[in-house]
Amino acid sequence: MPRLDEDPFLTPPIITGGTPMKANKTGHWRSARPVIHDDKCTGCMLCWKFCPEACVTIEGDRPKIHLDWCKGCAVCVEECPADAMSLEDEEGA
Amino acid sequence: MRKTLMGNHAAAVAVRLARTGVVAAYPITPQTQVVEALAEMKATGEFPGRFVRVESEHSAMACLVGAAQAGARTFTATSSQGLAYMHEMLHWVSGARLPVVMAEVNRALGAPWILWTDQTDSLAQRDTGWLQFYCSTNQEILDATLIAYRVAEELLLPVMVCYDGFTLSHTYEPVDVPDQALVDRYLPPIQYPYALDIKEPRAFSALPKPQEYFRLRRRMDADMQRAQEEVAVAEEEFAELFGRRYSAVEGYQAEDAEVLLVTSGAPASTALDAVDRLRAKGLKAGNLRIRQFRPFPTAQLRRFLRPGVKLAVVDRNYSMGHHGIFCEEIKSALYAMPNPPQVFGYVAGLGGGDITPELLCEAWEDCAAGRGDLNAPVWLEDSR
Amino acid sequence: MTVKTSIPATEGLSAGHLACQGCGATLSMRYALKGLGQETVLVIPACCWTILAGPAPMSSVDVNVVHSPFACAAATACGVKHGLVSRGDEATCVVAWGGDGGTFDIGLQALSGAADRDEDILYVCYDNEAYMNTGIQRSGGTPRGAWTMTTPGPAGADRPKKDLDAIIAAHRPRYQATATPAYAEDMVRKFKKARAIKGFRFIRILAPCPPGWKYESGDTVALSRLAVQTGMFPLWESEEGRFRLNLSPGKRKPVGDFLRRQARFRRLTAEDEAAIQAQVDAAWEDFAKRA
Numbered sequence: 081m082p083r084l085d086e087d088p089f090l091t092p093p094i095i096t097g098g099t100p101m102k103a104n105k106t107g108h109w110r111s112a113r114p115v116i117h118d119d120k121c122t123g124c125m126l127c128w129k130f131c132p133e134a135c136v137t138i139e140g141d142r143p144k145i146h147l148d149w150c151k152g153c154a155v156c157v158e159e160c161p162a163d164a165m166s167l168e169d170e171e172g173a
Numbered sequence: 174m175r176k177t178l179m180g181n182h183a184a185a186v187a188v189r190l191a192r193t194g195v196v197a198a199y200p201i202t203p204q205t206q207v208v209e210a211l212a213e214m215k216a217t218g219e220f221p222g223r224f225v226r227v228e229s230e231h232s233a234m235a236c237l238v239g240a241a242q243a244g245a246r247t248f249t250a251t252s253s254q255g256l257a258y259m260h261e262m263l264h265w266v267s268g269a270r271l272p273v274v275m276a277e278v279n280r281a282l283g284a285p286w287i288l289w290t291d292q293t294d295s296l297a298q299r300d301t302g303w304l305q306f307y308c309s310t311n312q313e314i315l316d317a318t319l320i321a322y323r324v325a326e327e328l329l330l331p332v333m334v335c336y337d338g339f340t341l342s343h344t345y346e347p348v349d350v351p352d353q354a355l356v357d358r359y360l361p362p363i364q365y366p367y368a369l370d371i372k373e374p375r376a377f378s379a380l381p382k383p384q385e386y387f388r389l390r391r392r393m394d395a396d397m398q399r400a401q402e403e404v405a406v407a408e409e410e411f412a413e414l415f416g417r418r419y420s421a422v423e424g425y426q427a428e429d430a431e432v433l434l435v436t437s438g439a440p441a442s443t444a445l446d447a448v449d450r451l452r453a454k455g456l457k458a459g460n461l462r463i464r465q466f467r468p469f470p471t472a473q474l475r476r477f478l479r480p481g482v483k484l485a486v487v488d489r490n491y492s493m494g495h496h497g498i499f500c501e502e503i504k505s506a507l508y509a510m511p512n513p514p515q516v517f518g519y520v521a522g523l524g525g526g527d528i529t530p531e532l533l534c535e536a537w538e539d540c541a542a543g544r545g546d547l548n549a550p551v552w553l554e555d556s557r
Numbered sequence: 558m559t560v561k562t563s564i565p566a567t568e569g570l571s572a573g574h575l576a577c578q579g580c581g582a583t584l585s586m587r588y589a590l591k592g593l594g595q596e597t598v599l600v601i602p603a604c605c606w607t608i609l610a611g612p613a614p615m616s617s618v619d620v621n622v623v624h625s626p627f628a629c630a631a632a633t634a635c636g637v638k639h640g641l642v643s644r645g646d647e648a649t650c651v652v653a654w655g656g657d658g659g660t661f662d663i664g665l666q667a668l669s670g671a672a673d674r675d676e677d678i679l680y681v682c683y684d685n686e687a688y689m690n691t692g693i694q695r696s697g698g699t700p701r702g703a704w705t706m707t708t709p710g711p712a713g714a715d716r717p718k719k720d721l722d723a724i725i726a727a728h729r730p731r732y733q734a735t736a737t738p739a740y741a742e743d744m745v746r747k748f749k750k751a752r753a754i755k756g757f758r759f760i761r762i763l764a765p766c767p768p769g770w771k772y773e774s775g776d777t778v779a780l781s782r783l784a785v786q787t788g789m790f791p792l793w794e795s796e797e798g799r800f801r802l803n804l805s806p807g808k809r810k811p812v813g814d815f816l817r818r819q820a821r822f823r824r825l826t827a828e829d830e831a832a833i834q835a836q837v838d839a840a841w842e843d844f845a846k847r848a
Contacts, residue, residue, distance in 0.1 A: 084388070088395035091388040093270045093329050094367055097376030097610075101573035101617040109578070125560055129741055130778050132584040135572040141560055146572065153578035153767075154775030167775075194643035197636065223639040227632060228670030235629030235667065239600065239636025239651075242623050245643045261626055369621050369637070371596055371649050376622040379613040 102149075106133070110152030112167045114145055120164030127156035127165065178348040180341035183311040184250060184276040184334070185210035186348075187318035189220045190356040191274075194245030194363070197225040197236035199255060202288055203338035204278040207250040230255035234262035234273070241271035242377055244368025246322065249273070252338060253280035253294045260298065263331075267302030267393065269378050272325035272332075272365065274318065275303075279438065280338040281524040289525020290338035292438060292490035296466065296498040298333070302393060304400055305466040307437040308336040311346040316417055322360055323407040328396045329366075335466075337439040339525065351415055359414050397468050404465065421470035423462040424477045426452060430459025432541045433477070435486040437463045437499060440521075440528040444487075447533035458537055463499060471506040478507070482514045485540035487533060488550070489522040496550055517545030521553040529555060564745045565591040574617035576609045579774025581764035581781060582656070582683040583609060584738040586618065589652075589681065592748025595620055597650045598637050602630035602664060604656035605690040606683070628663045630655045631671035634678040642677075650679060650752050657684040657698030660761075661719050672728035672757045679751050679758040682721070685766035693769045697721070702829055704771070704821045711824050722761060726795065731756035734794035737763040739782035743792055743803055754796075763790045771820030783815040788837045791844055802848040812837055 116127070127143050128136040135149035136156065145156070157165045178186065184207050188196065198208045214220035223240075227233045230251050237247040251259060256277060266273050281291040295305060304324065306317045314336050321332035336342060367377070381389065404421065412418040423441075426448050427433060436444040441462035451458035461477055461484075463470070478484075488497020495501055500518035507513040519536040522528040532555055539545055569590025576583040582605055590597070597620040601610055607624060611617045625633035634653035641649050653671075655664055660682035668680060687705045688694040694707040697719035708714040725733055732754045736744040744762070751758040765781050767774040784790035788809040793802050812834045816822040825833075 084391065088388075088391045091392040093389070093392055093396065094377070095379075095381050095385060095389065095613040096367065097379045097612075097614045097616040097622065098374065099615045100619075101571045101575075101611050101615050104573035104575075104615065106573055106575075123560060125562055129562070129564060130584065130738070132576060132578075132580050132587070132777070133572050133574070134568050134570045134587055138560055138562070138566070149572035151578045153777070154773070155579055155584075155777050158775040159778050195636065195639045197632075197639075223643050225635060225639055226674065227635075228673070229666060232629055232632035232635075232667045232670055235625060235632035236636035236639070238625065238629075239623060239633040239638070240640030240643070241636075243637050243640025243644065243646075245640035247640075262629070265626055368644075369598060369623070369641070371598075371621065371646070374595065374616070374619055374621045376610060376613065376616045376624070378624040379611060379616070379622070380608070381613045385613070 105148045106151050107148045110150060110170055112152045112154070112169050113147060114150065114152065114154060114157050115166050115168050116143060116145065117164045117166065120162050122162045122164070124161060126159050126161060130155050130159045174350050175347055176350050177345050178311055179206065179343055179345050180311045180314050180336055181206035181278070181343070182210050183315040183348050184318055185214065186350055187315045188248045189214055190351065190353060191246060191319060191322050191360055193222050193248045195223045195225065195237065195240035196248045197227050197233045198249045199227050199230050199233050201252045201255040203280055203342045204250045204252045204276065207276055230258045231262060234259045234266060237273045238262065238266060238269060238271060241273050241365065242269065242369055244363065244365045246363040247273050248275070250276035250278065252278040253282055256294045256298065257282060260301070263298055263301035263303060266331045270329040270367070272329055274321045274325055274331070275333050276318065277333045277335045278338045278342045279335055287524045290340055290489070291523045291525065292335065295333060295335045296490045299467065302330065303467065304330060304332040306332065306334050307464055307466060308334065308341065309439055309441045309462060311341060312348050312417070313419070314341065315348055315350070316411065316415065316419065319356060319360060320407050320411055324400065324404050326363055326365070327403050328400050330396055330400065335438070340439040355414055359411065400468050401470065401472070419464060420473065421465035422473040422477065423464060425460040427459040427461060427477045429457055430482065431457040432483045432485055432537055434458070434460045434533060434537055435463065435484050435499065435503065436460060438489065440487060440489060440533070443528060443530055444533050447530040447537065450530060450534055451537055456541070469502055469506055474503065474506060475510060478514050480512050483540055484514050484516045485519055485536050485545065486516060487519045487521055487528065487536050489528060491520055491523060500550065515547060517547065518550035519553050520550045522555070527555045564588065564741050567591060569595070569619045571617045571619070574609050574611065577768055579767045579777040581738055581766060581777050582606065582685060584777065585683050585744065585762045585764050588738065588741050588744045589748050590618060590620065592745040593650055593652065593752055596648055597652055598623060600625055600630050600634040600637060600651065600653045602655045602659040603627035603690070604659050606654060608690065627659055629667045630659055630664055631678070631680055632667040634680070635671050635676040638677050653678060653680045655682055656689065657682060657686060658688045658696045661697035661721050669728065672725060672730055672759070675731070675756045677755055679760065681760045681762065683762045683764040685764045685769055687769050689766050689769045702822060702825050704824065713824060725759045729798060730759050732758040732794070732796050734760045735790065735792055736760055737781040737784060737790055737792070739778045739785065740792060740804065747794060772818055776818060780815065780818060783810065783818070786810045787812045787815045788841050789815055800847045802844060809841070
């Protein structure tokens, strides 16, 4: 059994959090991805507004979904008032 | 300045002298006057800190978790059921490495309802990661509270200053109240290194991995072990500034004693009288007063022990199905000694019965006569 | 071209957090932080957000977080406030952020104490109507008829939801409000408003929970909206006791529109639904009188 011989004072007394969770990519949770159809998108940004992941950003006058983090919850697809979004199965999902 | 103070007021005065930032407390007999005195000092402006009249002891300690995390010097006081109600928070405070100081006025636990002193309340908090000091005089309550802040803030561990309900809490004794300037020299403003900083957002006490938790606990123990030395340093500096010297274990007539009483709290004062009475009869009696329960002062205790000496440990506390708690701790601490002394347990005064000089003499004589039992405690009743 | 958004564009919530898909409590935190800003300390008792705020050393929010045991978010928040004030910081807003279990049940005593003392904190309950972090057990916030792991029988929860709002109101808080994520602008406004008020403030958020309420995660905002439109969750606020209805749903939709989209209510009979409808109708008569 490995003994913990290291000087205990090398361990800080507490661990504080502060590293942004963004380092944790959650895109692989997804079984289906939201797709924005540019021809129908009006740039209303409701998809940005209602995203529980905060993974939709506003790029100029268009929303952009960051799939590295999108978990595929589909709130944006449900809420899109212009019917400009669809949910498409991830390949192999 | 010399004043005549009850033990509870000595604690409150120490909190004022320490320039404590946040006090949160809930009243319980026999701690009540600590809270009342601080409320009074707050009302007169004598105590400029925050005073939070919480609705329970659990909230008192929770409030101090927040205040200490915000970087404030903090204080609360409780007893018995109140301490038991706080239990969850005691672990949280030490785990979060917050230097909270608490006065713990020893009172027995119900059921049945009981108001008077014994130490089972605080000793049952043995494994919560708090340092524990046990006081024998009102002067010591004041002094130990100041020392507690020094040590807590150095080690980032909480400290409980324990003293006997009524026997000390409600009894007036002359107490030297030190000058504020001197206290300020001994106790500079708190500099908690992990205080909340609005400009640098962090999360405190968030879930770690098991391996990280394991290492944090090991670090905590390392700091607790370091406390042996840090407390001694703080007591030495206290002696230099204030002229009163304390140590983790204090001996009285211990050098040539054949049987040593081992006592703590107020009965440790009574024991001095008992030892004098026994010595007057030509008996080689002595006393060891255990002031510090965590970290347990194993090395300091062993220094007093010569081969062949017997210990008569008088406990006003009990661990059901086993022994008095000091007795079992002492047995455990001495087990690894070469030729450890024989340790005999005596239980007395649970629920506040008097521990008189006569009773302590009886324990000593019982032990000296070889009537003690190494495997079971002797229950001694004050039969007056 | 820059789009003008209806809520602040600043983002205090970080992607990569560990919430379930479509989490209403997470969306609520996102809005709350938009209203509160960075000069905020969150005190979080045991609840889903214990996990969502991030395992050490991570953090999913850009403000200080102090974790607390289950029963004492309000007391810990008071302590943070007193500690900060004792060190000269009067400006930072201290927010206790707990679920319904930590608020309606185990944390109620500390909450009542803090409200009674008019502590200068904002207490937020994100009410997802059961102990969701431990896996969907009945809490004081669970409505009658809802399935949970501890009310598994055909009748579901056998007691009505505890009227926490009335309990809080009885403490005469400085500010009290309800909010739900479908009405993001309303929620952000309430957080801004609460932030600016001194003394005890309380906001209860109805936070839809896909696994706990048993619906498709995409429906979170739709259900939040239906809760308001059916009148089951009225949006209101009360400042120093002055009550104001924020949004009149006009002609209320039938409660079935809200209930039938959640499998936790699958076993409700037509009579049950009618009874709930009658309760909502009666509650609205009261509201009309208060407003």
